[in-house]
Amino acid sequence: MPKTLPDRPAPDCTELERDHAVIRHSHLCILRLTWPQQADDNRRDIVNTLFKLASTSLMSVALFAGPTWAQDQIRTIHLLSRPQAAQPAEFQAVQLIAQEWRKLGLDVEVDVMPWEQLSSEVWYNREDWDVTAWQMTGRPERSDPDEIIYNLFHSSTAESGYNFIGYSNPEYDAVVEKQRVTIDPDKRQELVWKAQEILAKDQPNMMLVHPQQAFAFDKNIWDAASVVNQSGIGIRNTWTWLSLTPKTDQKDIIVNSADNVISVKPLYFSGVTDSWITELIYDRLFRVGPDGLPTLWAAESFEWRDDTTIAVTLRDGMKWHDGAPVTVEDVKFSYETTVGGEAPMYSPFGEGISNIAIEGDNVIVFTLENPSASFVTSSLAKINLIPKHIWEPILADLATKEENAESYQEEMPIGSGPYKFERWITNEEIVLSANEGHFNAPKAERWILRLVPNAEAALGMLRSGEVNFLTDFSGDPQVLIDAAAADGDIEVVSTVDIGFRYVAFNNRRAPFNDPAFRSALSSAVDRRLIVNAAFKGFAVASNSVVSPALEFWHDKSVVDNFKAGTDVAKSILEEAGYTMNGDRLAYPDGVKETLGD
Amino acid sequence: MSTLKPVLSRTFQLMLVLWAVVTILFLMFRLMPGNPLAAYIDPTFTLEQQEQLIRQFGLDKPLLQQYFTYIGNLLQGELGYSFRYRTPVADRIWLLLPNTLILTFSSLIIAYFFGILAGAWLAWHRGSRAEAVALPVVLATRAMPEFWLGMVLLAVFSFSLGIFPAGGTRSPGTEYDSLWALYTSADFLSHLALPMLTLAIYSQGLPLLLMRSNMLDVMKEDFVTMAKVKGLSPYTIVIRHGARNALLPVMTSFAISVGYQLQGNVVVESVFSWPGLGRELVSAVSASDYPLAQGAFLMIAVVVILMNLIADLLYTFLDPRISHA
Numbered sequence: 049m050p051k052t053l054p055d056r057p058a059p060d061c062t063e064l065e066r067d068h069a070v071i072r073h074s075h076l077c078i079l080r081l082t083w084p085q086q087a088d089d090n091r092r093d094i095v096n097t098l099f100k101l102a103s104t105s106l107m108s109v110a111l112f113a114g115p116t117w118a119q120d121q122i123r124t125i126h127l128l129s130r131p132q133a134a135q136p137a138e139f140q141a142v143q144l145i146a147q148e149w150r151k152l153g154l155d156v157e158v159d160v161m162p163w164e165q166l167s168s169e170v171w172y173n174r175e176d177w178d179v180t181a182w183q184m185t186g187r188p189e190r191s192d193p194d195e196i197i198y199n200l201f202h203s204s205t206a207e208s209g210y211n212f213i214g215y216s217n218p219e220y221d222a223v224v225e226k227q228r229v230t231i232d233p234d235k236r237q238e239l240v241w242k243a244q245e246i247l248a249k250d251q252p253n254m255m256l257v258h259p260q261q262a263f264a265f266d267k268n269i270w271d272a273a274s275v276v277n278q279s280g281i282g283i284r285n286t287w288t289w290l291s292l293t294p295k296t297d298q299k300d301i302i303v304n305s306a307d308n309v310i311s312v313k314p315l316y317f318s319g320v321t322d323s324w325i326t327e328l329i330y331d332r333l334f335r336v337g338p339d340g341l342p343t344l345w346a347a348e349s350f351e352w353r354d355d356t357t358i359a360v361t362l363r364d365g366m367k368w369h370d371g372a373p374v375t376v377e378d379v380k381f382s383y384e385t386t387v388g389g390e391a392p393m394y395s396p397f398g399e400g401i402s403n404i405a406i407e408g409d410n411v412i413v414f415t416l417e418n419p420s421a422s423f424v425t426s427s428l429a430k431i432n433l434i435p436k437h438i439w440e441p442i443l444a445d446l447a448t449k450e451e452n453a454e455s456y457q458e459e460m461p462i463g464s465g466p467y468k469f470e471r472w473i474t475n476e477e478i479v480l481s482a483n484e485g486h487f488n489a490p491k492a493e494r495w496i497l498r499l500v501p502n503a504e505a506a507l508g509m510l511r512s513g514e515v516n517f518l519t520d521f522s523g524d525p526q527v528l529i530d531a532a533a534a535d536g537d538i539e540v541v542s543t544v545d546i547g548f549r550y551v552a553f554n555n556r557r558a559p560f561n562d563p564a565f566r567s568a569l570s571s572a573v574d575r576r577l578i579v580n581a582a583f584k585g586f587a588v589a590s591n592s593v594v595s596p597a598l599e600f601w602h603d604k605s606v607v608d609n610f611k612a613g614t615d616v617a618k619s620i621l622e623e624a625g626y627t628m629n630g631d632r633l634a635y636p637d638g639v640k641e642t643l644g645d
Numbered sequence: 646m647s648t649l650k651p652v653l654s655r656t657f658q659l660m661l662v663l664w665a666v667v668t669i670l671f672l673m674f675r676l677m678p679g680n681p682l683a684a685y686i687d688p689t690f691t692l693e694q695q696e697q698l699i700r701q702f703g704l705d706k707p708l709l710q711q712y713f714t715y716i717g718n719l720l721q722g723e724l725g726y727s728f729r730y731r732t733p734v735a736d737r738i739w740l741l742l743p744n745t746l747i748l749t750f751s752s753l754i755i756a757y758f759f760g761i762l763a764g765a766w767l768a769w770h771r772g773s774r775a776e777a778v779a780l781p782v783v784l785a786t787r788a789m790p791e792f793w794l795g796m797v798l799l800a801v802f803s804f805s806l807g808i809f810p811a812g813g814t815r816s817p818g819t820e821y822d823s824l825w826a827l828y829t830s831a832d833f834l835s836h837l838a839l840p841m842l843t844l845a846i847y848s849q850g851l852p853l854l855l856m857r858s859n860m861l862d863v864m865k866e867d868f869v870t871m872a873k874v875k876g877l878s879p880y881t882i883v884i885r886h887g888a889r890n891a892l893l894p895v896m897t898s899f900a901i902s903v904g905y906q907l908q909g910n911v912v913v914e915s916v917f918s919w920p921g922l923g924r925e926l927v928s929a930v931s932a933s934d935y936p937l938a939q940g941a942f943l944m945i946a947v948v949v950i951l952m953n954l955i956a957d958l959l960y961t962f963l964d965p966r967i968s969h970a
Contacts, residue, residue: 164933302817308928310729450697455731471820474740475920479818496817500918501928504796508804509811 119627119634120641122559124155127551128169128180131160138181138549141256141582145551148573151614152621153633170552171212177554182253185320186261186280186546186595191340192425193594193601197243198224200593201252214556215252229419231355233600236421241603244592248606250563254551254570256578257587258595262525262542264510264518264532269298272539274491279340280546280597284519286327287338290466290490292517299493303519304500304509309478312461312469314432315391316454321497324519328480328495329369330432330463333360333379334424340598342424346374346433346464348410355419360428362410367485368435369468376406381436383414390443390453397430438462466490475499511535525586544588546595557643559635564624571610572617655957659950666946667719671712674935715939724943725936729929734940738922742944743824744814745914745921749906751837752844757899760849764856764895765888768864769879787850791909795843795916802839809838812918840917844909848902852895859891866890893963900956904949 129135129142139160146156161169170180190196199210203221206214220243227239247253261282265275271294276287284303292301303324310318314330317323337343344350348363366374385391387398400423403415416423438458446453461469466488467480478497482490498515500506503523509515511531521528525542532538553560553569560566575589588596591610596602625636635641699705703714718725724734767776786794803811810816814827814836821827863869864887872882911923918924922941929938 162931300818311731450700451731457732473815473920474737475925476813476815476918477817479820494818498813498817498918499920500812501915501924502812502918505799505811505916505918508799512804512807512811514811514813514817 119629119637120639121629121632121634122154123641123643124157125149126178127156127158128166128177129158129160130163130166130181134163135181137259137582137584138183141549141578142181142551144577144581145254145573148577148614149569152568152572152617153628153631155632174212174214174554175556178557178560179554180552181549182552183549184547184593186597187320187323188278188281188285188336188429190546191280191336191598192342192422193240193598194224194228194422195426196593197240197247198228201243201247213252213552213554215250216555217246217250220246220250228421229355231352231419231421237600240594240601241605244594244603244606247593248591248610249567251553251566251570252555253553253593254566254573255590255592256549256551256575257583258548258590258597259545259583260525260542260586260588261545262521262528262540262586264521264528264538264540266510266513266516266537267539268537269294269296269513269516270301271295275541276338277541277543278336278338279599280544280595282543282545283541284324284517285338286324286335289328289492289495290488293491298513298516300496301492301494301517302496302498302515303517304498304506304515305520306499306501306503306506306522307520308475308499309472309497311457312472312478313454313457314434314461314463315385315394317393321520325469325478325480325497326432326461326463327465328467329461329465329469330434331366331374331465332429332432333362334429336425336429340600342429345429346379347428350424350428353413356416357413358416358423358428359407359411359413362412363487364410366464366487368438368464369462369483370435370438372435372437374433374435374464376410376412378436379412379433380404380406381440382433383431385434385439385443385453386431390446392452393454394431397427401427433464435462435464467495470494507531510538524584526584542586544595544597546597548590548593548595549587550590550593558639558641562624564620565626568617568620568624568626571612571620572614574612575610651961652958655954659954662950663947666950667716667943668712670939670942670946671715674933674938675708675711719943724940727929727934727937729932729934729937734936737925737937738940738944741920741922741925744919745907745910745923746948747828748837748840748844748914748919748921749903749910752841753848753899753902753906755841755845756847756849756902757852757895759845760852761856761888761892761895763849764853765860765883765891767853768857768860768887768891769883771861783850783853786846789847790912791843791847792912792916794846795840795913798839798843799916810836811839812836814920840913840919843913843916844906847909848906851898851902851905855895855898856888856891859894860887863887863891893960896963897956897960900952900959903952907945907948 127142127146129139132139142158146158149156166180169177170182184190184196184200199205201211201215201217201220202224203211203216203218205211206216223239223243223246227236227243230236230239261284263282263284265272265283270292274288274291274293275283276285276291277283278285278287289301305321305324307319307321309325310322312322312325312329314326331346333345333347334342335345346363346366348361350358350360352358362374362376362379368374368378383398383401383404386394387401388395400417400420401414402417403413405413405415407413414423420427439453442456443453446456463469464483464486466483466486467490468483470479470481472478476499480495482493482495498509500509500515500520503521506515506518506521507523507528510518518528525540529540532540553566555561555566575591579585579587579589589607591607592603594602596604596607621633627634627636696705703711706714715725722735724738726732727734727737730737763779767779770776799811802809815821815830815832816836819832821830827833860883869882869886872886877886907923910919910921911927913919914921914924915927922944926938926941926945928934929941
């Protein structure tokens, strides 16, 4: 029996047979079991065994050759991406990343699959993948960093929540828990920065870019000065739809979307496009303002009575679109409905509210279980106000059925917001009209959303006037800018997004469970390459999940201190004990590949 | 009895074909990669919420049981609920089908009207210079991809010349009291023009070439020679004697063309933002919305199969030489 067999006892074969991933070791175990016992009486077994030995990978042979060769080669890394046709920038970025990683001696294979397949693989089979391209989209409520820095990385959400990468760091957990309950903005800022610094050191994800979104409008029809550029969101936002001032007789804002409208429901988020509509029909107590911070809306004023009690005064004279007055009863009802079981998707936003009480005619008091710094942004600026007289009977009826409020589509949605619902023509358009009695009534007469699946056609429509505010353009931004230059009447505005693109490492699996390895892989790719080649310059390089668009929360130092290049990556690997084994990168001493090909 | 029997046997065959289509559709969507739930279940959902949705969608049942439930519901005219919209599939299909049918039939009628006349004319002018130019042009239109043709027409007639609008069935924000009021409005017709033209150009080749070759055959027949000898005018010979006989196979090809046309609709509806069944099919498939995709496919299959049946039966009545006995 060769002396160089692993020191530890050979694993039990029956156990190994259950785990098909460990094929290489199973050869060794066959060897050990067959050689001493049956060598004399069964020669064929010996021949078989020798044959198997000879045919095992180079790695196994290296094992027998002596301790200097004992380091395990890293298996082929599978990098997941969506198809080029659907996500050209992501696909291009992934190709570039794979190419840079190969320079480190890694064998990288790119697996392309449609979103449905990719998300189900990553989300439901959390143990089974290596690396995947991923994205988080910018939404107004993400203007508060809590949702991203907590949900994406806190160890409590690793099992079935947003921390699908399985990142777990007690120090980090403590920091993000603390920023949640720190009401003082400056102290909280310190903690949010600290969190970003820990992430920069650990590199649980490889941050790529914050894309720049480009939108355009006809400046002959709309006064350019009345367009609001919301921090991290761009000019396509509720504030623009309120302040946009017509210069001509065309008083209809006509916007476009390539995605179908799925539903218009106050208690269900069915898609980004749908939320443009619900944000206009329904009021909230607060709204995320153009500067990214929450601002008073249906609330006239508010007051933190202590760390867990906030009293909100409702604005006077508000009316539902059917003419009934908006009361504090309605507000209470809206929050109770959200927290109740009929709206699962919205209920997390009402989490932590332990009591809702009415004081007098117009004050509503929320008591929280714990202090919550992001409560105003993530709950009060998020939950739609709905009329009790309409929804109470609907909910009573739904309570007896398996369906919940998420399946219920009103024929004529009634809110109290700055725009009223007029009609919805399936797969063609949604028409809203200005609510002139609103406390912040729009300057335009109507807001019309046209559903245009073809990006080139949408651009043509902007030039012909069939659309006068381009809110969705999936084509090359340069094409949009060139078209605007050729036209002369069109103004393009591009803004850095709150959202970001990244490559997620599966922190559960070796070698990605090693921060040094992740850090090396991340450093291997110069983000300028990704920005210029994959995003055609319409993105900013990133090393933090908190976008530079969120000026107050973004920690600039983590981006500035990030060094990239093949040499940087190689030196990190070397320092952490990774060596080359032949032409392939190998684990540090003592670490074995257990997930071999 | 003799006319009823072929109708009955054809109808029976039709049911068989439909059953096969339904079964293949059912299996096809379930064998597609990816978990349909991933597209609908928000990641913030708890496990219980996810399971409740799975139950609502019926995805917790074994495949065979799902299949029988599906067939049973179909027999009662139930197409199920769309995963994505959470509304009955049938409702959405009935909303979108009229737009698709109008686009399909208007473009086919134009294509056939033009194709038949031009085919007859080309047959009469066989060997002329006109034929040398026209035939390659017709073949080229047959080879053009519809989306490309659609984009070219958009660029020329909408974006450059500004004659026709670029998408949808109506100007933004226009309201019509009824479907009839919409379909008879100038606004609708101007929106219909470009997608209709695209599909018409794409599909005129078949009737044109078919008509031409049939005419060439017919023109060799004795009764045409006889007509020529009688000194009848070319118009009378071509239209009264030749075309009538050459027309029969062309008319039956109309029915088959409806099937091809619906296939072309998928692309053209997306290019022209036309709110029809084809575009719905594309978005349902890409979103793994099984019930909706199955419903849309099924509806298209029903139209195609029905048109084939009509073609078959029409043949019997138009041409007594053919019998189904």
